[in-house]
Amino acid sequence: MNASLILRDARRIVIKVGSSLVTDEGRGLDEAAISEWCRQMSMLVQERREIIMVSSGAIAEGMKRLGWSHRPQEIHELQAAAAVGQMGLAQMYESKLRASGLRSAQVLLTHADLADRERYLNARSTLLTLLKLGVVPVINENDTVVNDEIKFGDNDTLGALVANLVEADALVILTDQQGLFDSDPRKDPGAKLVHEAKAGDPSLELMAAGAGSSLGRGGMITKILAAKRAAGSGASTVIAWGREPDVLLRLGRGEAIGTLLLAQTQKKQARKQWIADHLQMRGSVTVDAGAVSKLRDEGKSLLPIGMTAVDGDFSRGDVIAIRNADGLEVARGLANYASAEARLICRRPSTEFERLLGYTAEAEMVHRDNLVLTR
Numbered sequence: 001m002n003a004s005l006i007l008r009d010a011r012r013i014v015i016k017v018g019s020s021l022v023t024d025e026g027r028g029l030d031e032a033a034i035s036e037w038c039r040q041m042s043m044l045v046q047e048r049r050e051i052i053m054v055s056s057g058a059i060a061e062g063m064k065r066l067g068w069s070h071r072p073q074e075i076h077e078l079q080a081a082a083a084v085g086q087m088g089l090a091q092m093y094e095s096k097l098r099a100s101g102l103r104s105a106q107v108l109l110t111h112a113d114l115a116d117r118e119r120y121l122n123a124r125s126t127l128l129t130l131l132k133l134g135v136v137p138v139i140n141e142n143d144t145v146v147n148d149e150i151k152f153g154d155n156d157t158l159g160a161l162v163a164n165l166v167e168a169d170a171l172v173i174l175t176d177q178q179g180l181f182d183s184d185p186r187k188d189p190g191a192k193l194v195h196e197a198k199a200g201d202p203s204l205e206l207m208a209a210g211a212g213s214s215l216g217r218g219g220m221i222t223k224i225l226a227a228k229r230a231a232g233s234g235a236s237t238v239i240a241w242g243r244e245p246d247v248l249l250r251l252g253r254g255e256a257i258g259t260l261l262l263a264q265t266q267k268k269q270a271r272k273q274w275i276a277d278h279l280q281m282r283g284s285v286t287v288d289a290g291a292v293s294k295l296r297d298e299g300k301s302l303l304p305i306g307m308t309a310v311d312g313d314f315s316r317g318d319v320i321a322i323r324n325a326d327g328l329e330v331a332r333g334l335a336n337y338a339s340a341e342a343r344l345i346c347r348r349p350s351t352e353f354e355r356l357l358g359y360t361a362e363a364e365m366v367h368r369d370n371l372v373l374t375r
Contacts, residue, residue, distance in 0.1 A: 006236045006262070008254035010169035012050040012131070014235075015041070016159035016226075017174045021242040022057035022089070028064045029057065029088055033243065035096045037174075040248040041136060042100035047252070050131040052166065054139045054159040055093065061085030083144045093138045103135045108142035114161050117317045124165050125361075131166070160226035164233040167267055171230045172251060173223050174242030179259035180220060182207050199231035199261040227261040234267030236260065275319055275332060276372045283312020283339050284321035284329075285346075285365065292324050295331055296373060301364040302333070304345040314339045322366065333371035336362040 007013075017037065024030040041051045059078060062085030063071065072078055090106045097104040107127065113119045130137050141158055156173060163171040177185070178193055185191040197204055208220035220239075227237035240247055240258030251257055287295075291306025302322060314320055315338050322331040337345065342365060344356045350363040 005254060006260065007170055007172075007238060007251045010049070010252075012052075012166060012168045013044070013170050013172060014052045014054060014159055014163045014166070014168045015172045015174065015248065016054040016155060017056065017242055018155070018176065019056040019060045020176045021174060022055055023060040023064065026060050026064065029061055029092050031092065031096075034092055035099070037242075037248065038093070038096040038100045038102070040246060041097070042102050043249055044252055045102060045134070045136070049252070052127065052131070052137050052139065052162060052168070053093070054155055054162055055089065056140070056155045058082045058085040058089050058140055061088050079144050086140065086144070089140065090138065097136055097138075103133075105130050105135050105137050107137045107139045109139060109158065109162075110142050110145070111158075111161070114165060117315060120165070121317050127162075127166050154222045156222040156226040157229065160229040160235075160237075163230045163235045167233060168230075168235045169267060171227070171235050171237040172248065173226065173237060173239045174247065175220075175223065175239060176242065177220070177239075178241045179239045179257075180204065180208060180224065180261075194259050195256060196260045196262065199237060199263055200228040204261070224261075231261070231263035231265075234263050234265050234269065236263045272372045275334065275370065276374070281312075281321050281332065282314035282318045283310070283335075284323050285310050285342065286323045286325065286327075287330075289325065292330055295322070295371070299368060301368040302331075302366040302371065303350070303363065304337075304342065304365045305347060305349050307342070307346045307365060310339055310342045310346055312339060316341075320366070322371075328375060330375045331366075331371055331373045333366035336365055336367065 021033060022030060024033070041053070044051055059071070059081045062081030062083065065084050065088065066081060068081070072081065094104050109123060113123055127137055139158070139162055141155060159171055159173060180194045181191040182194060183191040194207065204224045205221060208224040223239050230237050238251055238258055238260050240251065244257060247257060285307045286309040287302065287306050288308055291302060294300040294306070295302060314335055316335060318335050319332055320335045321329045322333065324330050335342070341357055345353055348356060350360070354360045
């Protein structure tokens with residue numbers, strides 16, 4: 001795809017802003033800047049785009065409210081600052097997004113939430129439901145209850161993990177620099193801006209080496225690594241100056257601003273390649289000839305009514321094999337139901353799921369977006 005079309009054609013975008021921008025270098029929440037980003041996000045939503053905001057700033061805002069001039073070292077003091085600051089951060093985004101005609105939701109995540117399969121899928125379902133409802137999720141790390149994320153984590157990484165979680169088309173990282181330079185522009189007046197590169201190129205990490213600001217825990221290196229991580233699910237990343245006039249709108253029009261780090265595979269290709277390459281599967285389902293035809297010839301999802309048997313012990317989100325009546329694998333994909341639940345809804349229409357399971361989730365056993373034909 002033409003590089004200039006990446007952001008122009010992106011439908012689902014994760015936007016990450018850092019502490020120094022959100023809090024105006026620690027002087028308190030920058031109301032004017034946050035209002036401006038919210039205005040631009042509103043205009044993007046009017047273009048039928050789905051926007052997720054990942055915002056730093058809770059600890060920095062808490063420090064300001066508590067009258068602290070230096071970032072503390074003690075974990076309990078950092079957690080206290082995060083608890084105080086998160087109140088103001090959420091309130092600011094809610095009021096500014098509402099003023100721009102948008103509804104918002106606060107979502108606090110930890111890396112543990114995205115490492116556990118069930119919590120990962122629950123977080124994904126919640127975020128996708130919010131987007132479907134036209135709500136802008138505002139995400140931050142749950143610094144008040146986690147230790148190692150405060151010491152070693154950063155919201156650049158969280159932004160990339162969220163991009164992977166919701167299968168975003170693009171990740172936009174707004175920072176206090178114009179983008180990635182081939183050397184440190186604070187020390188080298190001849191440093192040149194890198195306009196475009198491949199995400200994951202090892203040479204980028206050498207260019208980006210250096211410390212972050214005194215407020216945040218990141219730096220350009222964390223942004224480069226975040227772009228590499230986001231590219232794994234097919235999302236390209238833009239690193240740009242957050243105070244550039246109409247930066248989000250101009251990026252959305254395809255204007256070249258900052259540094260574009262291109263993912264080398266498209267979103268669905270990346271996901272389906274991962275499924276196809278999965279070597280260990282926890283179980284399988286057998287399907288009738290009609291279901292095989294719908295999968296192969298019509299590109300449909302697998303519905304439980306077409307299943308005749310369930311084998312193995314698997315959880316929701318596991319990769320399972322889909323076999324025909326002769327036991328041959330015809331496809332594989334991500335299970336929407338655990339094996340115990342799958343046995344209950346085997347051969348049943350979705351209208352009976354609530355009676356059988358006590359709840360209704362997805363209508364499909366395996367959605368076509370999460371399914372790869374193998375034969």
